[in-house]
Structures are given as structure tokens and as C-alpha cells.
Amino acid sequence: AQSVTQLDSQVPVFEEAPVELRCNYSSSVSVYLFWYVQYPNQGLQLLLKYLSGSTLVKGINGFEAEFNKSQTSFHLRKPSVHISDTAEYFCAVWGYALNFGKGTSLLVTP
């Protein structure tokens, strides 16, 4: 079954610094990858997704991710974070449903 591994459970970062949240996926012929964000006490919201085409995917709130087939990675990046980006971030891969990673908690401090 398709799976993803999020390599960091927590990422602390200062406001306006860049951030990268790492995600690796299990190898497959075709892979569809997603990043979701969960703000405290809320449901999940789609940030971006890779289905095919350009390997650099731009999402909402200034986030982007790069699909790297050779490294089986789909890391999420933002050049400058805000306090409001503090949330749980989930990488997911489509199997016959969304299979989520264990999440990365991003904590942005002043």
C-alpha cells in the first residue's frame, strides 16, 4: 500500500524565517501527493497537491512543494513564515483513499 513518512514530528521556527517540512513516499508507478494543514481545533484544509506535470507545486498561503521522483520526496516549503502558520501539517498519498503521514507540528515564534 502507498504510504508517506513525515520525518519531523515538530519543527520550531522563528517568524519570517524559511521552513521546510519533509515528506517521503513509498515508491510506485504513479503517485498522487497532498499536503493538508490543520489549525488548532479545526478540520483539515488542502494546501496543495501533485497529480502530474510540473514538479514544483504552488499552494495557498505562500506554500510550495517539490515532487522529487529520484529521492521519493515531496517536501513542503515556505520562504517566510508567519505566526499564523502555526499548525499541524499532514502529507498524504492517494491509495484507494488518502493515507496520511503522522503529521509535523510547526510552531512559529516571534
Added chain:
Amino acid sequence: DTAVSQTPKYLVTQMGNDKSIKCEQNLGHDTMYWYKQDSKKFLKIMFSYNNKELIINETVPNRFSPKSPDKAHLNLHINSLELGDSAVYFCASSHSWGLAGDRTDTQYFGPGTRLTVL
């Protein structure tokens, strides 16, 4: 105007009780899902319905029974609640099941129902 809504938002109950969680979507989607998020925030698919038919049934105790009266609703009934059932349950919906070409089948999530079993 909430796209995917769930009721109740919080549910506190005793072991052994039976409870239901309701989900409604007003997006006109064909497919709906139930996910369970445990205390470590790990999210796992439980069920999925497409056009009111069950298409995904993960290894979930048969105390959990989903019911879809129509395409806009997917309810979750839980019998004989146990301590380990305490979690946040998320409902989600998508245009259709699976991915077809470049069509986006983004899943839209509800706000979650926090179930606490005492």
C-alpha cells in the same frame, strides 16, 4: 454556508453507550468519508461511501456502522462504546472516488467531532 458540517462538535459519554455522529455536505459531492484521528494526531480512513454505496471499509470493529441515507449525508453510529474509541472523528467529501485524469478530487473536511468515552 459550511461545506461539510458535523454534529455534535463534542460528545462525552460513558463506556457501553451507543452514540451517533452526523455529517452533511452541501457541495453536491458523490463521495463521503469517515476518518479517525487518535490522540497522537494520526489520521486513518475508516469508511467511504460513493453514491450511497459502501466502497471502503477498513479494519474497523463492527461496533461502528456507517449509514448514508442520501448522497449528502453520512452518519456514523457506534455501539457499546469503549475507552479506545476516544478520538476526533472527521467527515470528508469529494467530487467522486479516486482520481480521473487531471480532475481535482480534493477532499473537503468537516470540523471534527471530539468523542470522549469515560
